[in-house]
Amino acid sequence: MADVAFETLLFNRRALIAFGFILLCFGILIANLYNLQVLRYEEYSTRADGNRIKLVPLSPNRGMIFDRRGTLLAENAPVHSIELVPEQVPDLHAAVEQIAAIIEITPEQKADFFKEVKAQRRFKSIALKELLTEQEVARLAVHLHHLKGVTLEARLTRHYPYGDLLTHGLGYIGKINDKEFKQIEENGQSPNYAATRDIGKIGIEKYYEAQLHGTVGFQEVEVNNRGRVIRTLREQPAVSGDDLYLTLDLGLQLKAQEALGENRGAIVAMDPRTGGILAFYSNPSYDPNLFVHGISGKDYRMLLNSPDRPLVNRMTQGVYPPASTVKPLMAVAGLEAGVVTEHTRVPDPGFYRLPKVSRPWRDHIKWGHGYVDVYTGIIKSCDTYFYDLAYKMGVDRISDFMQKAGYGHLSGIDIGEETSGLMPSREWKKVRRKQNWGPGDTINIGIGQGYWQSTPLQIALTTATLINDGARITPRLGESFRNKEQQTSLLQPKEQVIEVINPQNWAIAREAMYRTVLEGGTAHGAFIGATYTAGGKTGTAQVINIAAGVKYKASNINERHRDNALFVGYAPHDKPEIVISVIVENVASGGGGTNAAPVARQLMDYYFSPQYDAPQLPDRATVQKIQAERAAAMIAREQRYAEEAAREKAAKALAAQKASQNKADTNAGPAPANTETGTDNVPARSQPQNAAPVIPTPEPENLPAPQLDEEGQQQSQQQNGNNPTGTNGGGRL
Incomplete structure (x- = not known):
């Protein structure tokens, strides 16, 4: 009997300990559940939403540019592009080849895309091909659901209807490069450019970038496990940039x-x-x-190396x-x-x-x-x-x-x-x-x-x-800048x-x-x-x-x-x-x-x-016909320049040959005049000067304005038409 009583007591004690341990475990679970569901509800709710709810930035429409009478000089035209987000695509090379099987993708476009992938952040959408035709858009739309991280984007982009007529005043926009993106970050403007791909590069487009750009908007969307948008929860529309009216007629x-x-x-x-x-x-x-969607290397070299210097704002x-x-x-x-x-x-x-x-x-x-x-x-x-x-x-x-x-x-x-x-x-x-x-x-x-x-x-x-x-x-x-609410004059007293x-x-x-x-x-x-x-x-x-x-x-x-x-x-x-x-x-x-x-x-x-x-x-x-005629005239001029240069070179070679045969001093000529007694430094022999400034060689994607030194000359130290001291008969009319 004593053994039975002892065993019963021992069993009860063990059962009580086990029950207490179970209660403790349940207590810990309940406490943790309370912590998760009550005390830290906001934090984990936000994390959960973050897995299925995304903020999608909305690009603002760029302000348009008009002449003094309201004629449109810079407009926003709709274009389609096929784009990829690198962090969402398992195999970029395979995805590009899949797309190339659907529409034509040139080797240059592929090379530019992968170059951009290396330069940009992986969460940013990067265009593989822009300016898609209606047929290409239709083909891609059929296959798009098979391609993870690939989207067909429709957006407005800049178009200049009068082409080369206004270039040096209006300027143009182009893709944001690394230097510009860094500057945007330093200025605290990166959130406002979250959905923006282009920025003013030169001219009016660059000078008034802040006013023309507008304010970014956003959509709060719910996505599935593949990142596809299921529905839009709420939206804050982007605010378009102000329209700019110029004094130009x-x-x-x-x-x-x-x-x-x-x-x-x-x-x-x-x-x-x-x-x-x-x-x-x-x-x-x-x-x-040519520069809005990225100029080709061939076209850029032609402009850069042209003796007519079309890139220079004369x-x-x-x-x-x-x-x-x-x-x-x-x-x-x-x-x-x-x-x-x-x-x-x-x-x-x-x-x-x-x-x-x-x-x-x-x-x-x-x-x-x-x-x-x-x-x-x-x-x-x-x-x-x-x-x-x-x-x-x-x-x-x-x-x-x-x-x-x-x-x-x-x-x-x-x-x-x-x-x-x-x-x-x-x-x-x-x-x-x-x-x-x-x-x-x-x-x-x-x-x-x-x-x-x-x-x-x-x-x-x-x-x-x-x-x-x-x-x-x-x-x-x-x-002036004009929007729905006000007009702001830009003229100075x-x-x-x-x-x-x-x-x-x-x-x-x-x-x-x-x-x-x-x-x-x-x-x-x-x-x-x-x-x-x-x-x-x-x-x-x-x-x-x-x-x-x-x-x-x-x-x-x-x-x-x-x-x-x-x-x-x-x-x-x-x-x-x-x-x-x-x-x-x-x-x-x-x-x-x-x-x-x-x-x-x-x-x-x-x-x-x-x-x-x-x-x-x-x-x-x-306008397009006039542009084509002017382009043809420029090519004809360059051919004429090349012929003149060849004749000049041949004449110099012949003169050098004769001088060598006669053992003459090829550097003979009048000594430079004494500037102390009243002349400029006149070279011993005529020194040709270019009719327009010589520009350094920039990268096509950046195309900075030609840089001149403090004398108003190009850094190559050539200058445009420096005049001698009246040795040809003084200044003419």
Whole structure:
């Protein structure tokens, strides 16, 4: 009995311990369940939702761009693409081959895709092929459910209906590269670009990227275990970017293209009252649509290596000696400095000599102009008058005045592709050239030659400063941003930059410019029969040095080494509404009066005609036809250049062979002139200069604007048309 009682007690004790242990386990389970379901419900609920609920960013529609009258210049066109998300695709190579069996995928497209895969993050969707046709979309839609991580995307992308007409102003968009993505992250904007693939690369598209881009939206969607969307739970729509209205007038821009024709050069037309750019044309140009989806290596190399330099924005990056277009401003500077008066007369026998210097600086008229006052000096473009004026003023006062007017500085225009040019000074030459400034350097800048480098925009802008009695305006392509709620103006107020002792000095220069086109001046022939009053100044800038005593003859010179023709003018004379700056490169004969002024006349005629207020714009088929013709002309020009270069090379080889046979010194020639006694550094032999800046070789996907050094020149140290010291007869008209 005792054993039974003991065993019963032992059993009960063990049962109690076991029961307690079971209760403890259940307690732990219940406590843990309470922790999971009550205390940490939010955390685990969120994790669970994260496995089946995704936030899908929604790309905002980019703001569209219009001209001043509301004509669409940059639109958003629908396109389809096949895209893959690398982290969702088990075997990328196999997936690509599967897609290639359904639609055509070129080897180049495959290579670009895998290159992009390495560059981008694996959770980002990457396009294998864009611009799909309707047939390709239909084929892919049938097979899409078999392809994990592959989607058929429809989106809006940029399209520029007028092609190369507006490229250097509008710019273009392209795929975001690593450098740009890093900058976006540094600016804290990466969430806003979560669904964005493209970004403004150059021009207006880049400058106003923040306003044009818009604000990202999102969809909260439920997905299955394969990542497919089952349903949309909620949505926050993206906010479209603001529409941008430009100051550009499309009709006037088309007229600029027509007037310049196949000539290389640039045209800037602006409103001197507001700074609004009315026309902004650089030729040759290129179709920006090539860059939107990624330009091919072949096409990019063709643009990059073209001797015509279509990638260069000649209005703001092309640097040229301003030549005689600066004479009206130079006259104001001289009048203000008191070195001349309205009635001062300077003898012009056809040349000018510095004190104690025997060699002459010649006028463009070898027999001279007789006694010349400030009016005749501008009207007839008398070099001798301005040689004398510059010598009396000195470089310090000239450089100071011209920098205030706008030379040697960025204009502030709302695109990033701009060079400051070069307004030379005593200090500049000492630092950059390691030489002292000489009197010859001074009289060269008196006629806008020598070291002086400017852009067509600067020439227009400084003329507007003259018209506005020393008040400078900031040039603007953007007129206003508009959305459903408001309109924001982008135009800037005038700023007085030059205070003069006698305001009448501005009027004297304007009167001379008026008479230049009115009474036998250098631009008179171009404005015969005009129904409006106008003022202007012609100029001709040399591209190569011509030895002393040698007469310039364009037909004997390689086309790319011929003179550049310039003109700047305004109208009406009493209350100017428009200023036009024109540069025509490498003209076959004549100067600014016969080549550039007629171009400006065509634009002014259009501006003051009834057609300007009711323009008849070409349809898109006509625009495409014009583009094709212009592209063919550019190819023909390049072939002509190649032939000229071959002839030049053969001639040099023959000359070298003869020189070797005769044991002559191939480097013989006049020694460089002494800059201390009054000349620029003139090479012993003519040194050809390019008619447009040389650009470095960027990557096609990035395509940065050409970079120039602080002298306004390309970093290769070639410059566009640097002029010698009057050895060919001085500055021409």
